[in-house]
Amino acid sequence: MYHAVTLENHEACGHVHVPYGAFAAQLQWLYENGYETITVSEIGDPRQSEAKKVVLTFDDGYYSLYHLVTPLLKRYRFSATLFLTTYPVGAASYDVLPALEKEFPEGDRPLTWQELEEMEHSCWDIQAHGHQHLVHNTLGLHALTAEIEKSKTVIERHLNKAVRFYAFPYGRYNHPCLRITRELGFVKVFTVQPALARFSSNRFRMPRIEVNRYVTMEQFAHKVCTGFGSRGEQLRWFVLQFVYRNVKWKDRIRAIYRKIRK
Template sequence: MDSVYKTAPTTTQISIPVLNYHSVTVQPGNTAAITPAKLEEQMQYLADQGYKTLTLKEFIDIWEGGEKPTAKVVLLTFDDGYKDNYTAALPILAKHNFRATLFISPGMVEDGYFLNWEEIKEMHKGGWDIQPHGMTHPNLTKLNAEKQTFEITEARRQIEEELGITADVYCYPFGERNQTTLHILKEHGFRYAFTIEQGMAKPDQNPLLIRRLFVNGEAGLSSFKSLLK
């Protein structure tokens, strides 16, 4: 069982959809991959419906302030740091002046399949928040405390060094963690962490166990719309 962790005070019911994307490419049979055309359709829907895409700071301000946002809001998150996030997702979001959060594993940077630092820096300048997803995207529960600590803290160190930012928001590779993971995150000052548990993000959740909504790349627009309700 995950340990109890202090949650944000709230007097109003706040519920934020945090959408979980991965690769933006044509890959039939892979529900974690969405075609550029479908992503464009979804972003156009958000724009037409008047949604505001949050930066991490804006998300945290809502979370910690306990104030219900006056407009419809959504947090877009992309896991793993695929190169197509730069070639496909970045221009689609830029067209709508949308923001997103990218969780990367620095140990996989520069291998040709994932983003390189130059691309990551350009995405950051384009309004994307960049945060750690482990050094090599391991299942943390299969590692001892020392190796978990390295995976978590070295990923943060490299991102902070390369981008000159604070990288204290984590995303669990494969959604996996244990008590050791949570202890390491708290010990090293991580403020928030995102899971793959399904549901809206609400301030009464443990801030190290924030829920998200998986975007099935093979589902239609009606399925996407239902995630936002």
Template sequence: MKIPVLYYHKIDFPQKNAIYKGLYVTPKQFKRQMALLKIMGYNTVKPEDLLSFIKGHKLSVKKPVLITFDDGYENNFINAYPILKNLGFTSLIFISTGFIGKKKSVLDERESVPEDFLDKNEIKSMYNDGFYVGSHGINHYYLDRLDEGVLIGELIASKAYLENMLKTNIDFFSYPFGSYNLGVMRAVKKAGYLGAFTTVKGKVGIGDNSYELKRIAVNGYNTILNFLYKIIFLQ
């Protein structure tokens, strides 16, 4: 048995001039996907559960799934949060702390369409409601291209910022652009994170590296059958 960790970016209708339209999953698509998971008997788990699973411990829930969001878009709060809550699901949201409460286009210098990011109150309300928060760095840099000092700053300051805001430990990280190498993995561990998520395609299995957790991308071009295929057949 392996655990699927899904990752999303924006739950919204694509902006007209957006270049990366695949990053938008519409609220209707998302609702169908989550309803399908519910019907199939999936249960959302804590990120910590994944760590005990890879170490060989048995999970108490059947059909575990972890739903994650990268970047921290406000549409996660407006469109995804109510759908998840309604089904009794939770999720893990990775925040780039430099974008909190801002309207920016961040993903790529080619993307010119600005997006609204979650503000502090929205992050706090989801956290207080049982949702999980992780770090996605400060500035959404390619971490494998940074000098060590800047790298450590991105990892430690974003963690400290979120910990101070939520009065909790921030134990999980997701690599911006999915970019990492051995040095980045070591720095993430050294900064005190317990695990990190990649964009490497696949499910999480026993014996996997905590700092190289695989995920399954869900994009706006996926039909419900594509989604079902990923959940069931992808290894």
């Protein structure tokens, strides 16, 4: 899971955005170690061996994906999925999203529909990531449904394609989120929980492995091979996944925690 790629390593632009040199080295490592990219639709396909397969995903929709990432993907004959936030498409800045944290790279504007159409017909698969990048588990049912459905219908209208995959902004979700995405026809939904995606993975809570500016090449290789940055992280998420197996229980635990904090 990536976001933007930056030409310089500016601290002010947020830890989720990866410097170009580091990103290029990561793609080269994947290529030299025999990895092939597959699409999100192919995850869990029994015709695809799980060994040496990787899905590259990017969130939001930054111009750097068109300008910097696409040439690298083409160099290695890789493909990628963009989970697109639709409201800011064509805007001059991500300032149009008041709920989005102000840590996006300076000058890295949202993509335009023309650029997205070029990407879709190149090495990208454009899927949905909300309309205004709102925190989903804080929304009422009407607002939540509109936020998810709008992103799906806007992409389908502009790019003339079926949108069947969704990624929760910030990775935040609750039981209504899972129910609504299912009702709207999504077939896989992605979180920010680390792990390797397997045939047995819950298709409405698919894991993704975050790659940020602080990930070293050694850590990157470990994440690709294991799904986790360290044994400590793996143990922590094993416990959380056990606790949160039932999403309704997860929602209740979070509600109790919020009351205690108040």
